[in-house]
Amino acid sequence: MPQADRAIIIGAGVAGVTAGIALNRAGIDATVYEGSDEVREIGSGLGVQYGAMKALRKIGLEDEARRIGQPLTAMAWTKWNGKPLVTIPHIPLKEKLGAQTHNVHRGEFLSLLVREFGRDRIVVGAKFTGFEEDETGVTVHFEDGRTERGAVLVGADGSRSRIRSHSLGDSEPRRTNVVVWRSMPHFEHPLLPLGVLRQAYGPGKMFSAVPGTNQRVFWFAVGLVSEFGDQPVTGPKEELMNAYGAWAEPVVEMLQATPETEITRTRIFDRPPAKRWGTARVTLAGDAAHPMMPTLGQGASTGIEDGVVLAKYLSQAGSLADSTAVGRAFQAYEAERIARTTPLVKNAHKFAPIALASNPVSTRLRDLLLGYSTDASWQRRFLAQHSYEP
Numbered sequence: 197m198p199q200a201d202r203a204i205i206i207g208a209g210v211a212g213v214t215a216g217i218a219l220n221r222a223g224i225d226a227t228v229y230e231g232s233d234e235v236r237e238i239g240s241g242l243g244v245q246y247g248a249m250k251a252l253r254k255i256g257l258e259d260e261a262r263r264i265g266q267p268l269t270a271m272a273w274t275k276w277n278g279k280p281l282v283t284i285p286h287i288p289l290k291e292k293l294g295a296q297t298h299n300v301h302r303g304e305f306l307s308l309l310v311r312e313f314g315r316d317r318i319v320v321g322a323k324f325t326g327f328e329e330d331e332t333g334v335t336v337h338f339e340d341g342r343t344e345r346g347a348v349l350v351g352a353d354g355s356r357s358r359i360r361s362h363s364l365g366d367s368e369p370r371r372t373n374v375v376v377w378r379s380m381p382h383f384e385h386p387l388l389p390l391g392v393l394r395q396a397y398g399p400g401k402m403f404s405a406v407p408g409t410n411q412r413v414f415w416f417a418v419g420l421v422s423e424f425g426d427q428p429v430t431g432p433k434e435e436l437m438n439a440y441g442a443w444a445e446p447v448v449e450m451l452q453a454t455p456e457t458e459i460t461r462t463r464i465f466d467r468p469p470a471k472r473w474g475t476a477r478v479t480l481a482g483d484a485a486h487p488m489m490p491t492l493g494q495g496a497s498t499g500i501e502d503g504v505v506l507a508k509y510l511s512q513a514g515s516l517a518d519s520t521a522v523g524r525a526f527q528a529y530e531a532e533r534i535a536r537t538t539p540l541v542k543n544a545h546k547f548a549p550i551a552l553a554s555n556p557v558s559t560r561l562r563d564l565l566l567g568y569s570t571d572a573s574w575q576r577r578f579l580a581q582h583s584y585e586p
């Protein structure tokens with residue numbers, strides 16, 4: 197019989213595996229169950245933000261993340277035709293926050309986490325279907341008929357979390373009107389200096405690119421479902437070349453350098469923030485808890501913070517057999533994390549229509565707002581977003 201004093205985590209994404217590492221570091225045995233037959237992340241990029249870098253520091257992984265990442269030093273925003281709008285330096289933030297955002301390859305970052313957690317602690321091909329909770333623990337059921345027993349259950353099973361629908365009775369996430377394409381090809385260009393995230397805005401579209409390690413660039417393109425449809429009618433490259441073909445350098449060059457098979461197209465879902473994430477012995481982490489639009493680049497980063505904060509509170513509970521102490525730990529975890537993520541979810545949702553303004557009046561207004569914004573106002577905004585201590 198498997199130990200009943202362990203944590204069961206569902207989902208081997210960034211949030212689930214980080215939670216596993218953090219719990220182990222806190223002396224709590226954890227096993228991760230993954231529904232797919234292998235642990236994998238799409239071949240694209242990820243900005244591991246300030247708060248997440250601090251969280252990684254707490255579990256001894258900040259240096260490793262820096263080793264495989266490229267530090268962010270500035271953001272340069274332009275119009276679709278290359279005309280500059282605003283440049284936002286990030287070095288003052290690094291100095292104030294004592295950490296620095298790093299851009300990593302998703303697959304390499306997840307491999308680092310899996311190696312650190314221990315591949316043998318991840319059970320693949322284990323699709324969660326349901327759970328029952330009682331005074332002493334949780335019994336978890338999987339599609340192939342097996343059951344597992346643990347003291348607590350953490351749902352890190354992504355934006356369409358089944359654990360969330362079991363414990364909160366939630367329906368499907370909100371379908372936003374946004375579609376994104378992303379990739380991380382080998383590509384270098386004089387307009388893409390190391391450390392600078394370049395973001396171009398056009399009517400109803402934007403294109404973001406930042407160099408990563410090993411001469412690769414992480415790009416993502418964002419458009420409206422009303423223009424591109426829920427499902428593609430052509431291959432992603434043709435679709436993108438039709439939409440971005442007239443944009444200034446280096447967008448077209450970057451698309452040309454990207455193999456068609458390495459472009460992922462995703463419809464974006466989010467949810468309005470919830471007031472609680474679980475029950476006495478069940479909680480959520482990552483996109484399962486707070487799916488958000490990618491506008492602020494905070495989804496995976498807050499998922500990393502979740503795991504570290506969860507471990508902090510659960511380790512204070514003493515024994516996982518103590519229902520009252522576990523309940524208290526989950527309440528404290530959820531209170532801290534809901535306060536942290538609620539404004540991010542709301543702001544990411546609010547900013548999307550501004551970023552994707554499509555009619556001439558709103559596009560002009562957006563460009564004026566960005567073009568006339570001051571450095572001090574951006575520093576204030578970013579400090580408010582990133583000053584969190586996990």
Ligand SMILES: Cc1cc2nc3c(=O)[nH]c(=O)nc-3n(C[C@H](O)[C@H](O)[C@H](O)COP(=O)(O)OP(=O)(O)OC[C@H]3O[C@@H](n4cnc5c(N)ncnc54)[C@H](O)[C@@H]3O)c2cc1C
Nearest residue numbers: 207209210211231243324353354482483490493495496497
């Ligand atoms: C274009 C774009 C750019 C982004 N850029 C950034 C960025 O720069 N920085 C940032 O921090 N975030 C970014 N994000 C957000 C980030 O990608 C997500 O928030 C993050 O990957 C979510 O991680 P997760 O571990 O919570 O969920 P997921 O990665 O979705 O992992 C969930 C796991 O659970 C498994 N699973 C699902 N159902 C079951 C089941 N029933 N049983 C067992 N296993 C199950 C899945 O197979 C999967 O492995 C971006 C998102 C997009 C779309």
